[in-house]
Amino acid sequence: MKKRTGVLPQDFYTYERLTVKETIKYFAGMFNKHPDVDELIKLVDLEDKKNVQFKHLSGGLKQRLGIAVALVNDPELIFLDEPTAGLDPKARHVVWHLIDEFHKQGKTVFLTTHYMEEAEVLADRVGIIYNGNIVALDTTDKLISEYGKRNLLVLKKASSKAVTAVEKLGIKASFDDATGDVTIHLNHALGVSEILRELTKTNISFDELQLKRSSLEDVFLNLTGATLEGEGRI
Structure with missing residues (x-):
């Protein structure tokens, strides 16, 4: 299962002095894989940063590098934990585009996020987690129909x-x-x-x-009575 899975933690980190290209090669070696590194760099739009050390990358660029690392083993299943947390709107939309591309390639993506609009745009099915429990799981339309205002x-x-x-x-x-x-x-x-x-x-x-139209935010508030800054996750 490990060989078929890719993971991006919320705060991706690696050796500060490694360049973008070196980082991808380093993690590929852990899987004994030999991916087309330049193609991965192109996919996440880091071609002009491939020789830049990790410590000099912005938060958004680090996240995109993390996504490239998650793909070194060409996984069928990808876990992305808060991939756009703290990113500016432009950087967020770059990540959204990448996730959409994964979907088109037939890959399964598990995405955790506090951004309700992100879940509405990207997800086929949405699970709402509150206090460690899944309180609802369905398509966006069905959740809104049943629990929304x-x-x-x-x-x-x-x-x-x-x-x-x-x-x-x-x-x-x-x-x-x-x-x-x-x-x-x-x-x-x-x-x-x-x-x-x-x-x-x-x-x-x-x-x-x-x-x-009612939204996933309405659904979340209706189900939990909590704010989006609390324990809730999508």
């Missing part, structure tokens, strides 16, 4: 009469005096088209319509 429909610059019209349908709605917006709490019984049809019948107009 109901979706919201926002009518921008609408009349307060819209609240009365919508509540006749048995749907909760509220009016914001400051903005003139009407927020409608959607349920599974009625769709957006039925609500708009009722508003049209009562001659209620609005400037813009916005649909706010």
Whole structure:
């Protein structure tokens, strides 16, 4: 199993004086493998850093090197522990692209993250861990459907009469005096088209319509009652 598995710890570290290229060769030797080192360097976009010592790399570059090291044995199964923690948005998206490439190659990736949007973008299935236990495991859509808040429909610059019209349908709605917006709490019984049809019948107009979808963050908070800075993980 070890030969088929690649691992990136949260804080990847190696000998400070080793260059990028030397680091990959060093770890490949542990598996008695002879990968195309230049190809791995190209994959993680470190071609211009291949002769730079580890100690001179930024956090994002170190993580990308760590991913290359995790691939030296061409694994079928890859474990990535918080691969984008502490990275700037640009560096995070580079890592996202790499993970997407692994998926296209048919590799299985286990990813741990505190970033809910990261899980939504990258994962086929999501497990929510709280206090050491898996409290939910399913696709993103199914988790949101079962545990997320109901979706919201926002009518921008609408009349307060819209609240009365919508509540006749048995749907909760509220009016914001400051903005003139009407927020409608959607349920599974009625769709957006039925609500708009009722508003049209009562001659209620609005400037813009916005649909706010529930997210994995809503699911996490609903299941645990905790903040994302606490014990929760995806």
